Amino acid sequence: MAKATKKQALGRGLSALLKDPENDIQSVSDKNADKVIGNVVELDLGAIEVNPFQPRSNFNDEALEELASSIRELGIIQPITVRKLDFNKYQLVSGERRFRASKMVGLGTIPAYIRIANDQESLEMALVENIQRQDLDPIEIALSYQRLIDEIEVTQEKLSDRVGKKRSTITNYLRLLKLHPIIQTGMRDGFISMGHGRALINIEKKKDQIDLYENVVSNSLSVRETEQLVKAYQESKKDPSLLNKKVQVSKETPGYISKGIDSLKEHLSAKVDVSTSANGKGKIVIPFHSKEEFQRLRKLLTGE
Structure with missing residues (x-):
């Protein structure tokens, strides 16, 4: 507990340092930069703007509510990452869900790692980190890859090295962007x-x-x-x-059905039809042709 309190106090101390105009840190070579870079700093939520390079465009409201509830009970477990834009002004690099949920809870500050980065570096950091860590849908990943190629001007081979994915994997994602926008939306919505x-x-x-x-x-x-x-x-x-x-x-008939349907037919002495859907659900149809046959089947199935 003492260590946690000391760390939190350190974050508040660094926050005060960053609000001092005489200690405005603009580069890693500035005075006191070593005290900030690599440390967790408590930043005012109002001093942070969202990242225009953020590849995620869909934020599930229910999931955000759950995260907000967790933050309300336990606080921020993992700090966000920001880059410094100007005096007491920052931009998100990663952690937008935590940022949004913290605002929902009504927090005034949030723990953050501060980085010094230009626009290109920020774009690359945001895209690569999201591709590797976030549960992006396939279209969001494809768009992230395309932005890296277009705006960072890298080839698919170099991109493969940067994100740690096979070139064929990147190619398969990029090909999804050739689909009709309605189909892309269907994929993003999980259809x-x-x-x-x-x-x-x-x-x-x-x-x-x-x-x-x-x-x-x-x-x-x-x-x-x-x-x-x-x-x-x-x-x-x-x-x-x-x-x-x-x-x-x-x-294709699942193996468990193929193995069991013959014994079911033999037990009932009747025709049995089984159909299954893509999600694994199915139905069993047992046709009958008279009241007597129905009563016989019912007795076999229920034991009554």
Whole structure:
């Protein structure tokens, strides 16, 4: 407890130092810079602005409420990171969820690591840190990669080294940006996965992408089924009539069903149909043709 109190007091002391115009630190070579860089400093929330380079654009309200509740009970466990813009003025590099949740709780200050960085360095730090640490959706990751390539002017090979990802992985993410914006939104909202998106990329016409996307969502197709759908579409030589009806794709029967259905048929002495959806849910259909057959099946199933 004593160590925590001492650390917090140190943060407040450094905060006072930063508010002194005579000790305005602008570079790592300035007086007292070594006391600030690498230490946790309590900064006024009002002195911090959000990072325009932040790749995350969607912040789940419920998740923010949960984080705010945690901060209300336990405080900020992990400091945010900021860069110094001017005297007593800072910009977020990482930690926007913690920053937002702290404002929701009504905190006046927040613990922060201060860095000295120019715009390009700040962009790179924000994008790389978010790619590696945050639960970004595939489109947000793809946009982050594209911004690094465009604004930092790096090749995919150099980007691969900087973010620690294979070049093929980066290429697969970047290809998602070729999808129709509606499909990109569907991926961000969780209606389809990256695997679905990668299959739909192979459809050149955006309108046809949308038609097949709607088929995938409405029929809860798995990634494999989506790949089969795209293949069937391509083999049809883009027959427009294919897009106006449900395309039948072969569904793989899970192993546990294949192993159990025969014994179920034998036990009931009846036909049994089993269907499953992409999310693992399913239904069992046992047809009957008379009242007597229904009563027989009911007795077998319930034991009554």
